[in-house]
Amino acid sequence: MTTSILLENVTKEFTLRYHRTFKEVTVAKARGVKTSDRFNALEDVSFKVEAGESIGLMGLNGSGKSTLLKMINGVMRPDNGTLLTRGRIAGLIATGAGFHPQLSGEENLVLNAAILGMSERELKRKYDDIVAFADLGRTLEAPVGHYSSGQRARLGFAVAVHVDSDIFLADEVLAVGDKPFRAKCMKKMMEIRDSGRTLVYVSHSPASVEKMCSRVIVLEKGRLGFDGEPKAGIHYLEYDTPDSDNEITDDEMGNDI
Amino acid sequence: MTDIATDDLSRNPEDIPLKPPSADNGLFAVFQRHYLLRLLVQREISARYQGSFLGLMWSYINPLTQFFIYWFVIGFLFQLHKDLPNFPIHLFSALILVHFFNETFGAGTRSIMRNKALVVKMAMPREMFPVATMLVSLYHVVPQVVVLVIACVLSGWTPDAVAVVCLVLALLIIAAIGLSGALLFSAANVFFRDFGNIVNVLTNFVRFGVPMMYPYAMVHDRFGRFADYYLLNPLADAVVLFQRAFWVPTISDAEMAELEARGDVIMPDNLLTHGFVALAFCLVLLAFSQWVFSRLENKIPERL
Numbered sequence: 433m434t435t436s437i438l439l440e441n442v443t444k445e446f447t448l449r450y451h452r453t454f455k456e457v458t459v460a461k462a463r464g465v466k467t468s469d470r471f472n473a474l475e476d477v478s479f480k481v482e483a484g485e486s487i488g489l490m491g492l493n494g495s496g497k498s499t500l501l502k503m504i505n506g507v508m509r510p511d512n513g514t515l516l517t518r519g520r521i522a523g524l525i526a527t528g529a530g531f532h533p534q535l536s537g538e539e540n541l542v543l544n545a546a547i548l549g550m551s552e553r554e555l556k557r558k559y560d561d562i563v564a565f566a567d568l569g570r571t572l573e574a575p576v577g578h579y580s581s582g583q584r585a586r587l588g589f590a591v592a593v594h595v596d597s598d599i600f601l602a603d604e605v606l607a608v609g610d611k612p613f614r615a616k617c618m619k620k621m622m623e624i625r626d627s628g629r630t631l632v633y634v635s636h637s638p639a640s641v642e643k644m645c646s647r648v649i650v651l652e653k654g655r656l657g658f659d660g661e662p663k664a665g666i667h668y669l670e671y672d673t674p675d676s677d678n679e680i681t682d683d684e685m686g687n688d689i
Numbered sequence: 690m691t692d693i694a695t696d697d698l699s700r701n702p703e704d705i706p707l708k709p710p711s712a713d714n715g716l717f718a719v720f721q722r723h724y725l726l727r728l729l730v731q732r733e734i735s736a737r738y739q740g741s742f743l744g745l746m747w748s749y750i751n752p753l754t755q756f757f758i759y760w761f762v763i764g765f766l767f768q769l770h771k772d773l774p775n776f777p778i779h780l781f782s783a784l785i786l787v788h789f790f791n792e793t794f795g796a797g798t799r800s801i802m803r804n805k806a807l808v809v810k811m812a813m814p815r816e817m818f819p820v821a822t823m824l825v826s827l828y829h830v831v832p833q834v835v836v837l838v839i840a841c842v843l844s845g846w847t848p849d850a851v852a853v854v855c856l857v858l859a860l861l862i863i864a865a866i867g868l869s870g871a872l873l874f875s876a877a878n879v880f881f882r883d884f885g886n887i888v889n890v891l892t893n894f895v896r897f898g899v900p901m902m903y904p905y906a907m908v909h910d911r912f913g914r915f916a917d918y919y920l921l922n923p924l925a926d927a928v929v930l931f932q933r934a935f936w937v938p939t940i941s942d943a944e945m946a947e948l949e950a951r952g953d954v955i956m957p958d959n960l961l962t963h964g965f966v967a968l969a970f971c972l973v974l975l976a977f978s979q980w981v982f983s984r985l986e987n988k989i990p991e992r993l
Contacts, residue, residue, distance in 0.1 A: 438707060446991055502990070506710030506812035509987050516707040521812070530807040534736065543732065546725040547811045598705070 434518065436599060436630040437481040437504060441513035444474040444499055473499040475654045476513070483518070483598070486631035488645035488662060490669055495651040497634050501525055501603050504632065519598025522548050523632075524588050533577030537568060537587055540576050544588065548595045558594045565616075566590035582609050593620050600624050603634040618644075638666040711812065714986070716979055718814040725813065729821040734828060748829045749836065752788055756781050763902050772951075773904055774944040775844050775936060778837070782935040783901035783928045785833045786859060790867045790924060791892045792826040797871020798878050798888045805993050815986055816979070819871040823864060830860070837935055844939040851961070852934040858964040859930035865971035866923050869978035876985040879992050899928040906953040920957060926967040933960055 448469040460467045474496045481487055491497050502508045503515055505525055530547065531540045541562060545555045563572065566586045576584060586609065592600075602621065609617060621644060625631045635641050641648060641662055648665030650658035658668040666672050719726060738744045760777055763769050770776040800818035801808055808815055838846075870888075877884040899922070900908060909916045920926055933956055940948070940955075948955055957963060 435707060447988075502810075504710060507810065508990050509709070509711050511987075515709060517710045518707045519705045521710055525810050530810045532732070532806070534739065535732065539732070543725075543728050546722075546728050547807065547813055549722075552724050 434483045435480055435516075436483040436485070436518050437632070438516045439480070439513070440478050440515075442474055442477045442500075442503065442510045442515050443472055443512035444496075444503065444508065445470055445511045446473050472654050474503075474510075474651075477651070477654075477656050478513075479649060479656065479659055481630055481632075483630055484628045485647060486625045486633065486645045488641035488648040488665070489632055489634045489651070490636070490641065490648055490665060490671075491651035491657070492669075494653075496654040497651055498525070498603060500651065501601055501632065501634060504599070505601055517599060520549060520596065521599045521601065522592050522595035522597035523599075523601030523603070524585075524592045525601065525603050531576045531584060531588070534575055536575055537566075537572040537579070541566075541572070541587060541591055544591045545595070548591065550595060554596070562590045562594050565593070565620075567613075582613070585609055586613055589617055593617075593624065597629065599630045599632065601632045601634075636671075638671045641666065714814045714816070715983065716814075716816050716820070716975075719816050719820050722814070722817075726817060726821060726824070729817060730824045730828070733821055733825040737825070745832070748832050752781075752784060752833050753836065755788075756784055759784065759902065769902075770904065773906075774941070774948075775939045778840055778844060778939055779904060779932060779936045780901060781837055781840065782931050783899055785830060785837060786863050786924070786928050786931050787895055787899060787901060788833070789826055789830050789860075790863050791895060792829065793823045793864070793867030794870045794874070795888055795892060796826065797822040797867065798874040798885055800871065801875040801879055801989065802882075802885075802993070809990050809993050815989065816872065816982065819868060819875050822871060823868045826867070827860070827864065841935050841939050845941060846935070846939050848934065848938045852938055854961065855930040855964065856934040858961070858968060859927040859934065862923050862927040862930070862964070862968050862971050865968065865975050866927075869971065869975040872975075872978040872982045876982045876989065879989050880985070895924060898922055899925045900932070901928065904953075904955065905929055905932075905957065906948075906955050909954040909957070916957065920963050920967075923967040923971050926963050929957065929960065930964050932956075 448471065449467070457467050477496075477500070489497050489500065499508065502525060503510055504517060505521055505523070506517075507525070509515075530544070532543065535543070541559075542555065545558075545562070550558075566572070566589075568583060568586060571579070571583060572587075576587070579587070589609075600621075618640070621631065621633070625644065631644070633641065633644055635644075645662050647660065648658065648662045649656065650665050650669055658665050663672075713721075738747055741747065743750070756777070759780055763780070764776060770779075773779065797819040800822045801815065804818050807813070808818075874884045874888055896902070908919050912919055920929070937956060
């Protein structure tokens with residue numbers, strides 16, 4: 433097996449700034465109040481993902497999932513430790529990542545594809561497929577600023593799944609789509625998984641993680657809490673115990689992520 | 690999954706090296722991804738005059754009105770440079786470069802902030818944005834040069850080979866120094882918005898630091914042997930080079946003889962040497978800016 437993603441003691445530190453202006457900083461310093469604070473969004477995280485594995489990345493809000501995904505994507509760099517990946521990376525980090533509200537859907541589609549690393553030739557070949565998958569009809573000609581969050585997600589997802597990648601990242605992609613589109617996305621993601629690509633799937637939905645993933649990594653306040661079987665991971669997070677006060681389950685809320 | 694099986698995946702996975710996902714950054718990576726760069730430049734150009742009726746015409750109107758203001762105040766009200774042949778061409782050729790630099794520097798500094806959404810979420814060389822701004826500014830230089838060439842031809846322009854070298858050299862100097870300023874300040878602007886205001890202050894000086902409203906001959910006359918220090922400013926070099934390309938070839942032999950008789954030094958000695966040294970300096974500055982940018986870049990996404 434070949435290693436697809438390798439993390440060794442990865443730490444990412446964020447600086448919290450309480451005061452920004454000269455006046456505020458001077459006043460704070462005079463009073464002896466801290467002007468900034470540091471905290472570790474990720475602390476000493478190490479794991480290894482083999483090519484073709486599908487990883488469910490779970491954790492409570494603010495546990496560092498998105499930061500980790502951004503680092504794997506190459507948007508952020510770790511402050512300490514090493515993070516290595518093999519091959520091209522594509523995927524969606526938050527819905528409709530980086531769309532330009534004034535540009536039309538078509539223009540954004542082209543730009544987004546280029547940002548994800550498609551060449552002109554590749555895009556020409558896949559353009560019709562992407563448009564068909566997004567299934568937005570004439571809305572595609574309107575500025576993205578007028579899109580609903582679901583429509584944005586459709587467009588973003590359509591582009592991302594058509595990029596030839598070795599690693600596919602998915603974060604909160606399906607949360608806003610309607611049911612038919614969610615089903616289509618799940619199918620596509622399973623295809624991606626079965627085609628031997630590495631999949632990193634961030635989700636709060638135990639059902640979809642169990643269905644999609646062969647391994648679960650749980651982050652807890654920036655640290656690696658659990659790494660292993662999906663069922664055990666979900667149990668570790670206590671996502672399998674139904675909430676006694678609120679009997680509404682994931683499926684009833686229609687919340688896939 | 691026929692659409693996924695392509696050249697990229699048919700490679701043996703072992704052949705692809707394990708590397709940091711953010712490795713391919715820097716100015717070289719920007720030009721490797723020329724398709725994306727082209728799209729960004731196109732987007733900027735179409736976005737700049739979006740919703741405007743006159744559109745690209747503004748690229749002509751803006752510098753032309755500036756030109757007429759300067760010409761009216763300096764040439765007509767102050768009655769300066771009456772003895773300088775074709776002063777309007779002298780003025781306009783300088784104005785084009787000043788405009789090019791200020792646009793690159795100013796808009797380039799704001800470029801990272803303006804493209805926040807992309808910078809925070811997508812992995813791409815962030816130098817892309819300052820570079821795209823520079824290219825957009827360069828694109829807007831073209832119509833202005835067209836106007837200038839028409840004016841030059843009407844005034845009896847007889848360019849030589851040196852003029853062409855000077856033209857290219859001048860544009861390269863401005864592009865390099867504008868881009869390095871944009872790189873430095875766009876990254877700094879993320880941390881403190883003050884840098885955007887500093888740029889506004891700096892660009893105010895540019896008009897006076899180059900021989901635009903006054904001829905180089907005046908600098909030579911007043912500064913004497915210190916005139917060489919004036920030429921340490923790469924912007925001044927670029928402007929003088931540009932005037933060598935456009936303004937000097939419009940001066941007739943009789944006018945030239947008159948200027949020489951008066952002892953006016955309209956162009957510095959060893960102009961091309963000055964130009965090449967200035968370009969080399971700007972390229973070093975660009976390398977330095979890239980180095981600073983790479984160091985600051987690490988913290989950009991979390992500060993935006």
